[in-house]
Amino acid sequence: MSGPPVLKSRGLLGHTRAFAEDPLGMFSRLLDTFPSEEVVRIRFGPFMDYAVTGADAARQLMLGGHDHLVRPWFFNRVFKEMSGLNLFTANGEEWSWRRKMIGPAFHSAEIAGMADAMVSIAERVAGSWDAGDRIDLREEMTSLTLEVAGRALFGIDVTAEDRGRRLAQAFEGMIQWTNHRVERFISEPVWAPTARAVRARRAIGVVDEIAAEAVAERRERGGEHHDLLQLLLDSRDAETGEPLSDYQVVSEAKAFFFAGHETTSSVLSWAWLELALHPDVGNALREELTQVLGGRSPKLSDLEDLDLTRRIIEESLRLHPPAMVLTRRTHGAVEAGGYRIPGNRGILVLIYAIHRNPKYWDAPDTFDPERFTPTRSEGRPAHAFLPFGEGPRMCVGSRFAMTEACLMLATLAQRWRFEVEEPAGVRPDTRFVLKPARLSATVVG
Numbered sequence: 001m002s003g004p005p006v007l008k009s010r011g012l013l014g015h016t017r018a019f020a021e022d023p024l025g026m027f028s029r030l031l032d033t034f035p036s037e038e039v040v041r042i043r044f045g046p047f048m049d050y051a052v053t054g055a056d057a058a059r060q061l062m063l064g065g066h067d068h069l070v071r072p073w074f075f076n077r078v079f080k081e082m083s084g085l086n087l088f089t090a091n092g093e094e095w096s097w098r099r100k101m102i103g104p105a106f107h108s109a110e111i112a113g114m115a116d117a118m119v120s121i122a123e124r125v126a127g128s129w130d131a132g133d134r135i136d137l138r139e140e141m142t143s144l145t146l147e148v149a150g151r152a153l154f155g156i157d158v159t160a161e162d163r164g165r166r167l168a169q170a171f172e173g174m175i176q177w178t179n180h181r182v183e184r185f186i187s188e189p190v191w192a193p194t195a196r197a198v199r200a201r202r203a204i205g206v207v208d209e210i211a212a213e214a215v216a217e218r219r220e221r222g223g224e225h226h227d228l229l230q231l232l233l234d235s236r237d238a239e240t241g242e243p244l245s246d247y248q249v250v251s252e253a254k255a256f257f258f259a260g261h262e263t264t265s266s267v268l269s270w271a272w273l274e275l276a277l278h279p280d281v282g283n284a285l286r287e288e289l290t291q292v293l294g295g296r297s298p299k300l301s302d303l304e305d306l307d308l309t310r311r312i313i314e315e316s317l318r319l320h321p322p323a324m325v326l327t328r329r330t331h332g333a334v335e336a337g338g339y340r341i342p343g344n345r346g347i348l349v350l351i352y353a354i355h356r357n358p359k360y361w362d363a364p365d366t367f368d369p370e371r372f373t374p375t376r377s378e379g380r381p382a383h384a385f386l387p388f389g390e391g392p393r394m395c396v397g398s399r400f401a402m403t404e405a406c407l408m409l410a411t412l413a414q415r416w417r418f419e420v421e422e423p424a425g426v427r428p429d430t431r432f433v434l435k436p437a438r439l440s441a442t443v444v445g
């Protein structure tokens with residue numbers, strides 16, 4: 001079997017710069033140059049990575065189990081600095097027992113318990129705006145999801161109590177540090193004696209302290225709670241029946257924060273931008289909300305009737321997947337897309353390219369939520385849409401995220417529309433999570 005074709009490059013660094021500066025342009029180039037291939041090789045300096053642009057090859061790789069693929073250290077290192085060893089950062093056996101313990105616990109009771117809190121947070125924010133207000137929608141969505149994270153992960157209101165505000169500031173400090181690290185191929189580690197690293201360590205210290213306090217309080221007082229903190233406290237090792245230690249609960253809560261916060265705020269931001277660009281879809285959304293809710297607050301059970309609301313979120317996730325690329329390293333040889341990939345090679349599953357591959361999607365660059373109706377989805381391979389990944393390492397928080405995004409969209413869109421400034425000129429920000437670079441808007445009643 002010969003290897004997959006190679007995307008031509010010049011110079012010693014190969015595609016390193018193009019990938020860092022314009023990854024979306026590079027994904028389009030791959031699709032245009034090799035329309036019938038599912039795996040293509042691209043060069044990063046001395047290394048040749050395998051980029052996956054097809055649904056079947058992605059399925060072959062991702063469903064194959066965790067034993068032949070691992071998350072590479074380069075991408076994990078920043079998350080580890082922030083959150084330690086947890087479901088997101090662990091590999092192999094260290095990952096496997098965590099997943100068996102936490103995965104099944106992510107069931108509906110905890111999500112249902114959080115749904116009302118999500119809606120009341122969105123209602124409070126919607127109530128704080130007036131028609132004509134100028135806001136930055138991206139910042140607003142980030143504050144909303146931060147507030148949900150504070151409640152769900154630590155039972156803390158980040159807008160009220162003093163420690164809540166300290167927690168919010170510290171979360172932001174951690175995000176700033178993460179952005180600083182992922183933007184640069186070479187940067188100082190968190191233990192370095194630079195002012196920036198000292199600030200990051202302080203932020204981690206504050207989150208650890210407040211999180212440990214919240215865990216201790218919850219253990220002491222007991223009571224019935226349905227949130228992510230309780231989910232972690234109730235998780236039991238499948239074999240020994242042992243719970244997580246306090247330290248492990250805090251690490252896992254931080255993993256949920258890192259994996260779930262910016263991703264969810266990003267999909268909401270993209271959805272508002274697309275609605276501003278497609279007022280007809282916005283009108284249809286408001287019609288659906290009036291019909292199903294008749295002006296009352298949404299509940300979790302309404303989601304099954306809010307079809308268009310869900311399709312808008314799905315289509316935003318397709319066009320703008322917050323996790324654009326999944327990275328893996330092969331242990332041994334694997335097969336995908338008709339090729340054999342040797343061991344110890346880098347794999348990039350290009351979710352963004354698969355989501356815009358014309359083999360699976362008509363007019364792939366067009367926002368069209370109707371493509372997710374059952375009729376139009378017929379015959380499309382399931383793995384043509386994988387915003388939450390696939391296989392054993394698929395996102396554990398996908399239901400939580402979909403619930404949060406749909407409830408927030410429904411609650412806010414019932415009350416307000418947003419006129420986005422120059423919507424057609426909004427550029428993507430590809431650092432870390434794919435998000436709109438800016439989203440200034442006027443609130444319209």
Ligand code: HEM
Nearest residue numbers: 088256259260263264322323387388389393395396397401
């Ligand atoms: C729109 C929102 C979200 C998107 C697009 C998203 C996407 C993803 C993707 C693509 C992966 C797989 C990464 C890989 O295979 O390398 C993943 C993993 C993960 N996600 Fe999410 N996620 C979202 C929200 C959340 C939320 C809300 C939580 C927690 C409450 C969460 C927790 C996790 C964790 C812990 C993992 C690691 C799972 C493992 O390795 O076993 N995510 N997410």
